[in-house]
Amino acid sequence: MTGTRKRHKSKKIRLTVPDRIYMGCIYTFLGLFTLAVLYPLIYVISASFSSPTALIRGKVVLLPVDPGLQGYQAIFATSQVWTGYGNSIIYTAVYAVLSVMLTMMVGYPLTRKEFPAKKLVTVLYTITMFIGGGMIPAYLLILKLHLMDTMWALILPGLTGAWNVIITRTFIKSSIPEELFEATSIDGGSYFQCFFYMVLPLSKPIMAVLALSAATSMWNSYFSALLYINTPSKFPLQLILRNILVQNNVDFTAIDKMGSITDMMQKQYLSELLKYSLIVVSSIPLLIFYPFIQKYFIKGVMVGSIKG
Structure with missing residues (x-):
């Protein structure tokens, strides 16, 4: 049983420091790209549920302000x-x-x-x-x-x-x-x-x-x-x-x-x-x-x- 666990552990690929930096950059870029795509959608939905006054004054950033269905x-x-x-x-x-x-x-x-x-x-x-x-x-x-x-x-x-x-x-x-x-x-x-x-x-x-x-x-x-x-x-x-x-x-x-x-x-x-x-x-x-x-x-x- 112990030998099997060791074999499974030995198959795991260990990332080097450059690889980790590279993967970190990739994840960061994809995360920022996802936010750039999702934010306009979230803003439109939040603005649609906010009050007209809050919308005109630019108070809506991420979440609805003074939520309503007007x-x-x-x-x-x-x-x-x-x-x-x-x-x-x-x-x-x-x-x-x-x-x-x-x-x-x-x-x-x-x-x-x-x-x-x-x-x-x-x-x-x-x-x-x-x-x-x-x-x-x-x-x-x-x-x-x-x-x-x-x-x-x-x-x-x-x-x-x-x-x-x-x-x-x-x-x-x-x-x-x-x-x-x-x-x-x-x-x-x-x-x-x-x-x-x-x-x-x-x-x-x-x-x-x-x-x-x-x-x-x-x-x-x-x-x-x-x-x-x-x-x-x-x-x-x-x-x-x-x-x-x-x-x-x-x-x-x-x-x-x-x-x-x-x-x-x-x-x-x-x-x-x-x-x-x-x-x-x-x-x-x-x-x-x-x-x-x-x-x-x-x-x-x-x-x-x-x-x-």
Whole structure:
């Protein structure tokens, strides 16, 4: 027994003084980097729960000062925020579903030897990664298609991004054995049956990557809505948040009678508090959505970007 313990102790690697100094520097750097990343998040959350007066006077540093829910009460009493929330959920859901399906439909034929134009299509998609159409041509195209002030002006452009198509093609080509395609063909299965009954069920990891990427890009996007959407009732949440952050624009007339708040604070104070509360509220859906697809997301990124 004693001999076994000695052998285990002898296997332990002892760090030299330079190694300890090096590891100490690494841990210190990573710790500081973690603090630099976490502090803005902690500050935003703390500011959203602080009082408007403490926030304006710069008293909030790490923890909430005079904690309260004034900002969240004002948000949930504001009709434009609820409207923006609903619009963003609809736009994001439709965009994510269409983006995943169309990207899979484009990526699948590019893996088949029978598709004669696969190299040409791949080259054309790759070119779009380096040469964009430009803002003005895109605006004129949306205008000619009569899509202005509709949700399709936000959804249709960019449904099948070049990078997503490439990693989808790589995933299908490297993860699904060619023998399965041959077996399906021998059994009389068509390309559509092969796609819907074999490729899609076996491509959950890459579909999770595509869904999260599409949902994140649409949820966080405001510039397209700024260009193409003119009706306030169709504004997504991020555009409303942008107006509040940049223009200090809050519709206080939409806030119901909140005497305990409006009597104590000026509109400017409450507007400043609403900025931080809105940032927290707008981040919640993605934080809820991510854990459900995390296991597929990690696998899909690794396989789709490294293999092949």
